[in-house]
Amino acid sequence: GVSNKVRNLSVTEITTSSISLNWTEPLGNSSFYRVQWTNGSSTLNKSVFDKTTTISNLTAGESYDIKVTAVAADDQTEGEIPSIEYNGQMDHLL
Secondary structure, eight states, X not given: OOOOOXXXXXXXXXXXXXXXXXXXXXXXXXXXXXXXXXXXSOEEEEEESSSEEEEOOOOTTOOEEXXXXXXXXXXXXXXXXXXXXXSSOGGGTO
16 A cells, blocks of 8 residues: 655744644645644544644643654555654754
């Protein structure tokens, strides 16, 4: 199957309570993107249709594992999922 891995996932802005991401569409077809963020005790996710999103209401000092998955029209996801760690400080992501 065609990989639905989004490409060039990068951070555009960080505050103590939010993170903004953008990415490039995958080589395969995709109809929307599922953004998931986990801080160990809870996992939240949302669907976005643009190639950018801002996750807010993050807790300062917490570490989050953030993943972006491309979802095709048949709701199948394939391939590796790029992820980013967030802990409220930009320098830890570079």
